[in-house]
Amino acid sequence: MTPLTATIITLNEERNLPRALASVASVADEVVVVDSGSRDRTLEIARERGARVFERRWTDYSDQKNFAAAQAANDWILSLDADEELSPALRDEIARWKQSAPEADAYEMPRMARYLGRWIEHCGWYPDRKRRLYRRGRARFVGALHESLVVDGAVGRLRSDLLHYTFDSLEQHEAQVERYTQLAARLLYAGGHRAWLLPSLFAPAWTFLRTYVFQQGFRDGTHGWLIAHMAARYVWLKYVKLRVLTYEAARESEAGSRAA
Numbered sequence: 001m002t003p004l005t006a007t008i009i010t011l012n013e014e015r016n017l018p019r020a021l022a023s024v025a026s027v028a029d030e031v032v033v034v035d036s037g038s039r040d041r042t043l044e045i046a047r048e049r050g051a052r053v054f055e056r057r058w059t060d061y062s063d064q065k066n067f068a069a070a071q072a073a074n075d076w077i078l079s080l081d082a083d084e085e086l087s088p089a090l091r092d093e094i095a096r097w098k099q100s101a102p103e104a105d106a107y108e109m110p111r112m113a114r115y116l117g118r119w120i121e122h123c124g125w126y127p128d129r130k131r132r133l134y135r136r137g138r139a140r141f142v143g144a145l146h147e148s149l150v151v152d153g154a155v156g157r158l159r160s161d162l163l164h165y166t167f168d169s170l171e172q173h174e175a176q177v178e179r180y181t182q183l184a185a186r187l188l189y190a191g192g193h194r195a196w197l198l199p200s201l202f203a204p205a206w207t208f209l210r211t212y213v214f215q216q217g218f219r220d221g222t223h224g225w226l227i228a229h230m231a232a233r234y235v236w237l238k239y240v241k242l243r244v245l246t247y248e249a250a251r252e253s254e255a256g257s258r259a260a
Helices: 017-024 042-048 063-068 088-097 170-190 197-214 215-260
Strands: 006-012 029-036 052-055 076-081 085-086 108-109 111-115 116-122 131-137 138-141 148-151 155-157 162-167
Touching: 006 017, 006 063, 017 029, 017 063, 017 076, 017 085, 029 042, 029 063, 029 111, 042 052, 052 076, 063 088, 076 085, 088 148, 111 215, 116 215, 131 138, 131 148, 170 215
Parallel strands: 006 029, 006 076, 029 052, 108 155, 111 162
Antiparallel strands: 076 131, 085 162, 108 131, 111 116, 138 148
């Protein structure tokens, strides 16, 4: 049997964490939770359910997940976000996987998202395959915002769904877009990007068209329209905030030149 550690990073996840922990209870030989400053019952819930808990200042998504894997007692890691859970079918599939020698160094699985009370099957949101089961030492997460698992070896595929509980309200979605676009703009600026005008004019429209039409978001009804709208808004805000960063840097440079 292949021993398995489930890892979860948290911040104020008292609503989601019990569901995630319950879903891995029968397949994980241990659970590692890395928390970055929760002020609710997250830590209490994790400890009550037998998780090994580590408190660590927030850095970024990849770094937190890699730190969690480094604390594991086992070489095989199942990485979940706190707002995810294994479907019963995926739980059974992983239980069967544990019974034989792994044939790959990492495994990806389809992820289905629940958005405003509805499971989304289009919009580019499904199957949204994620690499979450992996051999420590042969893979690691990279990317400060939208992290991904880079694997040095073969990648296999599981067939059953990982379930992702996204937003219960449009206000939650809007708040996340505001946070993420600020970081996305900073990453663009740090990478040397300065062009914002043309992308802010054309990229949002293309994003809406791609999501709603080409990725068949219209088949998800009103929810699909909202997802397409928010995807376009994300792109627009990212470049608007890049413009602000560019102008602020230019003003600071000009002020410094005058002072000199």
